[in-house]
Each structure stands twice: as C-alpha cells, then as structure tokens.
Amino acid sequence: MTQTLLPVALANYVGLSAVIFFIGVAGVMLRRNPLVMLMSIELMWNAANLLFLAFARAWMNDAGHIFAFLVITVAAAEAAIGLAIVVAVFRTARNVDVDEVALMKG
C-alpha cells in the first residue's frame, strides 16, 4: 500500500461510512414515517457508496467507481418504487404510519 490517492487515512472513510450507515439503520428501525424511512435507506446506500469510492481510490482500482454508479441507479429505482408504494398506501389508508399499515399480517 505504497501508492494512494487518499488525502486522509482510509480508516477515516470507513469510520464515517459506518456512522452514516448506522444512522440510516436507526432511522429505518425507529422512525414510523415511510418517507423518512426511505431517506434513511438512502443514507445506507450512500454509506456503501462512500466505501466503494474510498477503497477504489485507496487501491487504485476503478471497479469501485463502476459499482457506485450501479448503486446509484438501483437506489433511484428503489426510491421510485418506494415512493409509489407510499403514495398508493396513503391513498387508501389516509395514513402514513407504517405501524398502522399491517396488511401482510399472517
């Protein structure tokens, strides 16, 4: 690991990514507003993206960049579908509390 393009040590990136990821996890687990939950998921995607890019720069391997683009694309699709579901649920239930919408209870 002689050559690197990182201005600061890799551990900082990893630490920041972990912090963002767990903020996202906590948001999904604790908040009941589906919009906020989608935003929290977005945070987790971006934590992963940050790691891809950090390792790509650290190891001089462009594959990480490609994966970041892939993640952004999938995240966009996910957001579109997620928002559509939220809108559909809101239209029928007039409610955006995920605890109140338990249609799949077995």
Added chain:
Amino acid sequence: MHHVMGVDGYYPLLYVIWLLPLLGAVACWAFGPQLKRTAGALGSATIGASFVATLLSWGAATQSAGGALGAHAHLFSWMPGWNFGLLLDPLSLLWVLVITGVGFLIHVYSIGYMYTDRAIARFFAYMNFFVFAMLTLVLSDNFVGLLVGWGLVGLASYFLIGFWFHKPSAVAAARKAFVINVVGDVAIMFAIFIMFSRIGSISFGDVFAHVDRLGSLLFLVCLCLFVGAAAKSAQIPLHTWLPDAMEGPTPVSALIHAATMVTAGVYLVARCWPLWNASPDAQMLVGTIGGLTALVGAILGISQWDIKRILAYSTMSQIGYMIMGVGAGAYAAGVAHFFTHAFFKALLFLGSGIIIHELGDEQDVRRMGGLMKKLPFAFWCMLVGVLAISGIPGFSGFFSKDAVIYGMLQHGHPWLYAVGILTAGITAYYMFRLFFVTFLGEYRGTADTSAPGAGHAGPGGRPAHAPGWLMAVPVGILAVFATIAGYVLIGGGASPWSRFFAQTFPPESLPRPVIGEGLTTVIALVVVLCGIGIAYLRYATKEALANAPTRLARESARMPAPLVHLFYFDDAIEWLFVRPAQLLGEIFGRFFDPRVIDGAVQETAVSSQWLGALVRSAQTGLLRAYVVIVVFGAACFIAYYALAGGVR
C-alpha cells in the same frame, strides 16, 4: 431363432378365419339399431364364411414339411422369444371346425330363438365376439396368445350368461363364472412366467422342444396349466359356475357351456401333451380329477329337475371323460369325445331349447311330460341326443366314450377304467330319466291354457306349437352328426381319426390289457342298459306314468341332503374363500380404511395446519419489526465471521 409349429410362412386365409367373426361382432355392435333382426343373418353369415374358409384350409392344415405340421401365419414379434402368430394344425383345425361349424348352426337357431328379444343385435354381437375369442384361443401359436383368447372367452361368457341382466340371478351367475375363470387365468399366467423364465420363449414350438429345461418345475407348470383348464372346463372343485351359467339364453348354453368354451381345458391339455408326457405325476392328477368330475357330475345330474341344469351336469361329467382321456395319455380318444360331444350336447341343448321356447320359458321337467305328442320333432331329436350321450351302439357317443374308457386300461389306470364304466351307467340313467319324465305320460304343465310369460309363445298365449324351420333345420343337422360323427373312429389304429392325428400326438405302442376292446364294449353296454332299465322301471312303466305327479313330488321331497346341497361344493367355497374374503373386506372397511388410510390423511392435514399457525405468528405485518430482524441477522453474521476469524 424360434421353432414354429407348422410350416413357417404366410398363410393369409388364417386371418380370414380369425377376423371375420370379429368383423361381424363390430358390425352388430355398431349398427345394431339399424340392423335389428338382420343382425342374426349377418352374425350367422360371418361364422358360416369362417367355416368355409376353414374347410378351404384343410389341406394346408394337414400338410407337413421338414418335420413341421400345419399352416402358420406370423403376426408380429415383440421381444426376443415373444413371437405371435396363428397356427392351424390338425388339433386346432378340429377345434376351429367345431367352433365355426356347430357355431354356425347355433347362430342360425338363435335367429329363431331370440326372434322376440329386443336386444337381438347385442346378442349376436356377443356371440360373434365369443367365436372370435375362441378362435384366438385355439389358433394362437404361443401361450400368451392362448391366454388372451382364454380371457376373452371368459369375458364373452360373462356377457352372455348375464345377457338378461334384469334378472338378478343371471347377474350373479355371470359374476360367479367370471371370478372362477379368472382364478384359472391367473394360474395359466404363472405357468407362462415359469416357462418363460426357464426357456426364454412363449411359443409352443420352443417350449415343447425344451421341456427338459423346466427340470423340477415341470410339475408346477403342469399344475398351474391344469388349474386353468379346470376352471374353464368345470372340473372339480372349480365346476360350480357351470350349472349357474344356465341362466343365459339356451343357444349360449349350447355353444359356450357345452360345445366349445368349456372344452378349452381339453384343448390346453391336448395341446401341451409334451409337458404331460414328461410328468407322470401330473398325468395322474389330471386323470384322477377328470374321472372324479365325470362321476360327481353324473351323480349330481340325477338330482336335478331343471332341464338345463341336468344337461349342465352332464356336460361337466362328459368333459370329465375328455379330461380323463387326455390327462391319462389317451389324447386322440379324449379329443374324439370332444368332437362327438360337441354335436350331441349341442343337439340336446337346442332340443331342450325348443321345449323351453314352446312352453313359454318352462324349464322344470316336473311340469313337462307327455311332450312326445305335442313336440314330435323335439322328441326325435332329443332321442338321438340321449342315445348318443348314453353310448348306444350306432350313435356317436358310443365310439368316443368306449375309446376313452378303453384308453384308461391301455394306459394303466384300472380305477379310472372302472369309474368310466360306472359313470356311463349313471349317465344313461339320468339322461333317460330326463327323457322319460319330459316326453312320456300326461302333460303336467300349465302352458297350454294360460301360457305364463308367453314371451316366446306368441300373442294370445298360443299353445305349444311346432318350431319354425330356422330352429328345426340346425337341430336336424346336429341330429345327423350326433349319429354319424363317431364313425370316423371305426377301424382302430387305421381309422380316419387315427390317421388324422397320426403326426399330432405321440405314437403309442401299448401293451395289450387283460380285458380286450371287445369285452370292454360289452361290459360298458351292459352297465348302460342297466342304467336305462332302472330309469325305465322308475319313470316309464304304466304305473309310474299314471302316478307321475305324486311320484315326482315324493322323489324331490326325499332327495338325499348331499345331493340337494350338490355335495356341498358351493358351501365349501363359501366358507373357505367367500366368507374370509368378506371378513377381510369388513376389517379393511371398518378399521383399516377409516383409521389407517383416512387417519393418515387427516393427520397430515391437522399437523400442517398446526405448523402453519406456528409459522404465521412470525408474520406480524409490522415493517419495522422485520427491519429489526434483518439487522439482528446481519449482526449475527458479522459477529460470527469476526469471532471465527473468517474475514482476512
């Protein structure tokens, strides 16, 4: 390579003989509503044409080339050792001639007999189908084809016994005949399994050329084959279906249950003579069973009052003679008795059919009597039949029965010889009993005045009247043959019969028995005359005829219990097989099915319901709970790899 019995080649006339009756059956079945009564003419014509084709094949069937005898037509090959074909050699030629010849006469007779029956097309479809099945049986050149025909004749017999299916007794009789016959079918199947496993072929030629390979299983093969023969030919103890089978129309009784189908067992034993000749134990068994059947059938014939049941027991008894003959090694004699029996027994059945027909379905001889004046034609025809079956010189039965009886002595079975002579006497007794009670004295029935169930007697309850020519001509022809058919046996070793079968059966060089052929004839004749004399004293003296109603009523009241219960064969079968089977069914119906089968199904349903409830409780529908589970699971994975050092 496979051995062919018969000159290998393509003899297309065999297809014509074989398939014409099938064509008639299909036509009568498919176009019954259109054909109506012409179905009878069509059905008779196909059998008649088949008979003519058989006559045309006579030369080919008796030719021999390179050690092979008869005509052969290959059908198809399935696997190595499984070659199917048709074979017409002297033995099958004889059977085919009787099946199609006597069959044709009975078909013509049936046109008259079944004239008023609405289902006449169905009747002829079944009859033609029967002839086809029987031809399959005797024309096959292999055991599997024989078994196919064997099963099909059983099916046709079932159809025709139960032809009047609105009678519960007819349905029960049909079922009984079918079930007992299937016992025989299965036995033959086992014999085929053994033969194929040891010899590797199903064709007669291969099996008979390698009998030695059967080794210690030979007796078992013979036993299985004979169980089949006994079921089909009504031999003890599988005979109980035959008297019940008289529920069918009388022409059916004549064709299937007298002349042809029930003699299939005789054919099987005669066809498989290389097997029996190699196993003296099996010969002893078959001869003994045949002799016992002859005796028991004759004794039971004494006790019956239904004219058709008397004839049924006499059929059983006469087939006992044939089986005794072919079983003990007197093949040509046993087969000869089949030949003459086909004529005189068909004659007796068709003659009794005329009586039944004219008396409005009356079958009880106690309500007949004095029919000599009313039905002179039936009287003379029945007289010929009775003389023939009793073995009076000049009539066919005399020649063949004596040949069988003398054959017993030649082949070293003095006991069977004695049984044969004794049975001849009893036969003469019960046949003349039938004859005297039916034709002599005063008429004791009611058909003249009221004609009960005058289905056949015509409108207005017409009294007994002469049969139409459709029924009379076949009976007349049969009467002629019942007289002269035995003449082919005249001449001993140089007779036409012996020359016909010279290459079919093994040559016999037997020691001269103590009692010669002439003396045997005399002894048998004396015994027969004694039987007739006793019958005359009991039924035909002036005094007996004057008091006939009271005497007959007293006789039926004093009938010994074993005879009334037909020697308890039905009861034995009932207790040994039917009741245990019913008990088994009861156990399965009451316990096994509801508890075990249904229980397993119920338990599966209940336990999967319970499992579903358990799993369902995890499905809360709460999104955030799922997230917690996913995160917890991911945490577990990470913890595992971190602690186990899986990550490097």
